Amino acid sequence: MTTELERLEQQKAYYRARAGEYDEWFERRGKYDHGEQWNARWRAEVEEVRRALAAFRPTGRVLELAAGTGWWTAELLRYADEVTVVDSSPETLAINRARVGDAPVRHVVADLFAWQPDRQYDMVFFSFWLSHVPPSQFAPFWGMVKAALKPGGRVFFIDSQRSQTGTAADQTLQLDEQVEQTRRLNDGNSYTIVKIYYTPADLQARLAQLGWDVTVRRTDNYFLYGEGVRHELTRREG
Numbered sequence: 193m194t195t196e197l198e199r200l201e202q203q204k205a206y207y208r209a210r211a212g213e214y215d216e217w218f219e220r221r222g223k224y225d226h227g228e229q230w231n232a233r234w235r236a237e238v239e240e241v242r243r244a245l246a247a248f249r250p251t252g253r254v255l256e257l258a259a260g261t262g263w264w265t266a267e268l269l270r271y272a273d274e275v276t277v278v279d280s281s282p283e284t285l286a287i288n289r290a291r292v293g294d295a296p297v298r299h300v301v302a303d304l305f306a307w308q309p310d311r312q313y314d315m316v317f318f319s320f321w322l323s324h325v326p327p328s329q330f331a332p333f334w335g336m337v338k339a340a341l342k343p344g345g346r347v348f349f350i351d352s353q354r355s356q357t358g359t360a361a362d363q364t365l366q367l368d369e370q371v372e373q374t375r376r377l378n379d380g381n382s383y384t385i386v387k388i389y390y391t392p393a394d395l396q397a398r399l400a401q402l403g404w405d406v407t408v409r410r411t412d413n414y415f416l417y418g419e420g421v422r423h424e425l426t427r428r429e430g
């Protein structure tokens with residue numbers, strides 16, 4: 193068993209080393225190709241979440257945490273005036289930068305467990321990140337999200353459901369209570385990282401305890417997504 197600190201360091205190293213092959217996962221290529229039937233379901237569920245984000249309308253000044261190679265950054269740019277993206281991997285942010293071109297995006301290389309927002313945003317977005325936040329960092333992470341939001345600011349996030357066809361063919365899914373996973377890259381090197389699969393009800397309840405009024409929904413197989421605001425803001429506005 194690795195320590196939490198080791199897992200977080202390996203997690204950063206893993207995503208740096210994985211940058212060039214990261215999109216194989218989202219595009220269902222290589223070891224993520226589970227056959228056309230499952231790939232088509234994946235694409236349909238991506239589209240369902242994409243539509244939910246469009247309905248949410250992520251307008252104004254947007255902060256995207258752990259933005260990675262930028263598939264969702266490009267989606268945010270359909271609505272946002274400007275996007276600040278933060279990620280600890282310069283390699284993934286280089287791909288992100290190439291993807292968004294000359295769009296109004298500020299790229300920040302930083303460790304999210306140490307980073308503090310330097311301005312306030314209309315909304316905060318993160319995809320496939322919360323499942324990599326260890327339990328000890330869950331409340332501090334949401335405290336940072338709160339600090340990043342203007343009064344009345346909103347949050348939208350996307351994450352993974354536990355699903356064998358959602359992950360690599362050579363990846364064994366861990367048991368319910370486990371918070372770590374060993375991941376192998378195409379070069380055979382392996383890394384131990386944090387991975388937590390939430391259910392919508394559990395996640396929504398945990399967020400309510402921290403003062404968030406967030407609704408978490410799921411797609412049939414692969415994704416969960418949440419959207420909302422802080423409780424006290426809702427009350428004040430009501």
Ligand SMILES: C[S@@+](CC[C@H](N)C(=O)[O-])C[C@H]1O[C@@H](n2cnc3c(N)ncnc32)[C@H](O)[C@@H]1O
Pocket residue numbers: 200203204207208257258259260261262263264278279280281284302303304305318319320321324
């Ligand atoms: C699963 S990927 C998600 C990327 C992107 N949001 C997406 O939807 O594809 C996780 C991202 O978190 C970044 N990351 C890992 N540890 C981090 C840390 N401590 N601080 C900031 N970013 C981190 C990785 O570099 C990687 O880009």
